[in-house]
Amino acid sequence: MxxxxxxxxxxxxxxxxxxxxxxxxxxxxxxxxxxxxxxxxxxxxxxxxxxxxxxxxxxxxxxxxxxxxxxxxxxxxxxxxxxxxxxxxxxxxxxxxxxxxxxxxxxxxxxxxxxxxxxxxxxxxxxxxxxxxxxxxxxxxxxxxxxxxxxxxxxxxxxxxxPEGLELSGDRARPGDLVLLSGSIGDHGVAIMSKRENLEFECEILSDSAPLHGLVAEMVAAAASSLRLMRDPTRGGLAATLNEIAQQSGVGFRIDETAIPVKPEVAAACELLGLDPLNVANEGKLVAVVAPEAAQALLDAMRAHPLGRDAAIIGATVADDRRFVQMRSSFGGSRIVDWLAGEQLPRIC
Amino acid sequence: MxxxxxxxxxxxxxxxxxxxxxxxxxxxxxxxxxxxxxxxxxxxxxxxxxxxxxxxxxxxxxxxxxxxxxxxxxxxxxxxxxxxxxxxxxxxxxxxxxxxxxxxxxxxxxxxxxxxxxxxxxxxxxxxxxxxxxxxxxxxxxxxxxxxxxxxxxxxxxxxxxPEGLELSGDRARPGDLVLLSGSIGDHGVAIMSKRENLEFECEILSDSAPLHGLVAEMVAAAASSLRLMRDPTRGGLAATLNEIAQQSGVGFRIDETAIPVKPEVAAACELLGLDPLNVANEGKLVAVVAPEAAQALLDAMRAHPLGRDAAIIGATVADDRRFVQMRSSFGGSRIVDWLAGEQLPRIC
Incomplete structure (x- = not known):
């Protein structure tokens, strides 16, 4: 040699x-x-x-x-x-x-x-x-x-x-199901944008990039048979993910803005950058659509895991032939959350 | 909808x-x-x-x-x-x-x-x-x-x-093994280069791009236990593949230039382009190192498959601490076939 x-x-x-x-x-x-x-x-x-x-x-x-x-x-x-x-x-x-x-x-x-x-x-x-x-x-x-x-x-x-017998798929959401979100939204997209735009905030905003299989394992252990589907809201954010599921399952969603965790610094940065946190990419969060009777048990299981500490029930699946995602805003009104037609944040992942 | x-x-x-x-x-x-x-x-x-x-x-x-x-x-x-x-x-x-x-x-x-x-x-x-x-x-x-x-x-x-029990790996070549090549070399690289350089030849040279799993299945069926390893000589061509195996297995190779199939039009194009077919990429060929006693049976199995019609025994594995690939040329001399240090054909695959 x-x-x-x-x-x-x-x-x-x-x-x-x-x-x-x-x-x-x-x-x-x-x-x-x-x-x-x-x-x-x-x-x-x-x-x-x-x-x-x-x-x-x-x-x-x-x-x-x-x-x-x-x-x-x-x-x-x-x-x-x-x-x-x-x-x-x-x-x-x-x-x-x-x-x-x-x-x-x-x-x-x-x-x-x-x-x-x-x-x-x-x-x-x-x-x-x-x-x-x-x-x-x-x-x-x-x-x-x-x-x-x-x-x-x-x-x-x-x-x-x-796991044997577990069939999660985007077409399995049914009216009456509840929507769980594992934590705050917008962190990844804002971290990328602030670096790209050379913005400095008082507290540094970090990407939430993380592996979610440990959290998922806890959820499967807690109530596998009540899980309809899970999805990570990456590109296009929570808005795109819920709209995708609405299309696949042929249902609508009603979500509650006040229930959706957004870190104050991320909310502030989004305002500055003209972004809606609902459209901003996440890399360490998941959305789960679940049977209502198991929602609390699943929420407890999520909150017991470090990556689900801020988990919340953010809304419900509803019957809607138009497949609309509607959000009750913090001001009490209601609006349709569409997915963006164009490009908000290129090369976010 | x-x-x-x-x-x-x-x-x-x-x-x-x-x-x-x-x-x-x-x-x-x-x-x-x-x-x-x-x-x-x-x-x-x-x-x-x-x-x-x-x-x-x-x-x-x-x-x-x-x-x-x-x-x-x-x-x-x-x-x-x-x-x-x-x-x-x-x-x-x-x-x-x-x-x-x-x-x-x-x-x-x-x-x-x-x-x-x-x-x-x-x-x-x-x-x-x-x-x-x-x-x-x-x-x-x-x-x-x-x-x-x-x-x-x-x-x-x-x-x-x-398949159960079949363990092919680049470190399994042993002195005395024979080297099989499934067909002519250089076709893919020359097809790309002629397109890139806008060259026209009398007969069009086509890439050999093809899926080899059918051919492999025939070889496994014919003599699974005699197969040491197989590899497709893509980037870097036959020369790089044999040198890689030599390094991994700690052996040398002696190959015979006259036994290596090269289409006349590919040979001509290589001469024009200043390329050595041994270094040119293939996308539908395989090299197999096999126990000598099964070489003929494997060669017969290969030749019976459309993608192995021109298969040949091109040389043998030899004991060599220097791990050299040596080739007896068509003129009778012998030379060392090195892998290229630099880049001959960028973006060939």
Whole structure:
């Protein structure tokens, strides 16, 4: 091995940059993968160095999901594209009630991207993945010419095991169901926007990016059979999520503005930025539509978990052929909460 | 529903373009997904419209893989980024001996990209996925500003079921093993380069992009216990693949140039373009390292499959602490086949 090592210098993680050779399938790519990705994400699967990884599948039903991440800026208060990509895929699996087991990650990197930033992102992915107990077992790296991407994009996919008999789906909301929200809305979107616009607030607003599978497990344990569906209100915020469910289930929603937790600093920032918290992305919150008789038990289970401390019942499903989401405002009036036709916050995740 | 449909005009698939709203999580995104992706990839899982899909897992060991695709141009002789993304993920799962079951796909789209081209890519994915019998069951779409990507990038992930007892891995090659190649090399890379450079040859050179799981199944059926490992020589070509295996297994290779199939038109194009076919990417070929006693049976099984008609035994694994890949050339001499340090063909896949 000395003959090989003799002409391989370590990557310059201080001032080095990604070049096209790092995506070419040859020696430079192999080094990038070893010294950045395997170093940060190390586990028994990646160590085998194959183009795929093998795992023991549990018997029964499995969930699969994927997400692309193009967030700008790459680093933001409370997280970065690496931790976000881990949490996002985990959460999409968890919303089916499934327990996430394994992740894959593919990277599209712009030529000239700092190796130090890439290492920081990989380390953040590794930390998020270890904290969640969901390893990244396979990956891929591509490099495109300067100006053909924007720093780095990450796509993650996740697989998980779904509990027998639990069938959550966006079309299962029924009139009379109650709507639970796991905590305050708008934190992620406002954290991104304040960083992007260089705004400083008295108290720093952090993204809520977090893995929700632990919270979901508590809810499943508390009242699995009363759960109709869960969804994480990411892009488009709570408004888009409720409208989606209304469309899928063929129902309406009545929600109560005063019941929806919004942190005062987030509310203030939204006012300053001209945003409605209902449309702002979250990355560590979930909405659950549940049978009314189990709502209190589920709320208690959520509040007992660190990521559900501020959980609340925010409204109910109603019969409505128009599939409207209506909100009683804090002033007593009622308005229709539409999903936005256009783009409010590009590249929020 | 008429109240909703009344203000939703269909996407203009003739001259419309992607804008940022198509990635915003709202109504426009929902429409893009419905009218382009679900239309092209339709199946029972996508129809449920959830952020993840549930499938019945077979008992036993499973394989998972992911790949990002950034090929330029997006459309090339013999395929496009859509079919390539399906075949690439299928092949990475198949190389473990596993049977691919399901795919995920995430899209990063540049603002301004023609909806007609997006639809064409989605349809090509759908056709490739149906032909292979491996459905795309979950997906994601992001849109970035003009100039922050290059048309469209696709990441696919795949899961499959691995036959009990079959353990293929890059570290299992042993001195005395034989090396099988399933067909001619260089076709994909040359097809891309000729399109990129606007070259015309007498006979058009097509990418070999194809799903290899059918061929692999025949090989597993013929002599599973004699297979050490399989790998598809994509980026970096046959040279990179053999060097990777040499590193992983701690062995050397002796290959025979005259035994390696190269189409005459590909050889001619390589000469014109200054490329060595050994370094050029393939997207429908596999290399197998096998126990010598089963080599002929495996070769027969490969040749009986349409994608293995030109299969050949191209060399053998040898004991070599330096882990060199050596090739006896058609002139009788011998040379070391190194993997390239730099970039020969950027964005080949």
């Amino acid at each position: 000395t003959s090989v090592k003799a002409y391989r210098r370590k990557l310059d993680l201080k001032s080095g940059r990604v070049d096209l050779s790092h995506g070419a399938g040859g020696r430079a790519m192999s080094q990038l993968i070893a010294e950045i990705f395997h170093a940060a994400l190390d586990n028994e699967w990646l160590r085998q160095g194959n183009d795929q990884s093998i795992f023991d599948a549990p018997k029964g039903r499995m969930a699969m999901t994927t997400d692309a991440f193009v967030v700008s800026p790459l680093f933001f208060p409370g997280g970065d594209i690496g931790s976000l990509a881990v949490h996002g895929a985990i959460n999409d699996v968890a919303m089916s009630g499934a327990r996430p087991l394994y992740l894959s990650a593919s990277f599209i990197i712009e030529e000239g991207f700092a190796l130090a930033d890439l290492a920081r992102i990989a380390e953040s992915m590794g930390a998020a993945s270890r904290a969640a107990g969901v390893p990244v077992i396979t990956g891929d790296t591509k490099v495109v010419e300067r100006g053909k991407a924007d720093g780095v994009f990450i796509s993650t996919a996740a697989v998980g095991v779904a | 008429t109240s909703v449909k009344a203000y939703r005009r269909k996407l203009d698939l003739k001259s419309g373009r992607v804008d940022l709203s198509h990635g915003a999580g709202g109504r426009a995104m929902s429409q893009l997904i419905a009218e382009i992706f679900h239309a092209a990839l339709d199946n029972e899982w996508l129809r449920q419209g959830n952020d993840q899909s549930i499938f019945d897992a077979p008992k036993g060991r499973m394989a998972m893989t992911t790949d990002a695709f950034v090929v330029s141009p997006l459309f090339f002789p013999g395929g496009d980024i859509g079919s390539l993304a399906v075949h690439g993920a299928i092949n990475d799962v198949a190389m473990s001996g596993a049977r691919p079951l399901y795919l995920s796909a995430s899209f990063i789209i540049e603002e301004g990209f023609a909806l007609a081209d997006l639809a064409r890519i989605a349809e090509s994915m759908g056709a490739a996925s149906r032909a292979a019998g491996v459905p795309v069951i979950t997906g994601d779409t992001k849109v970035v500003e003009r100039g922050k990507a290059d048309g469209v990038f696709i990441s696919t992930a795949a899961v499959g079921v691995a």
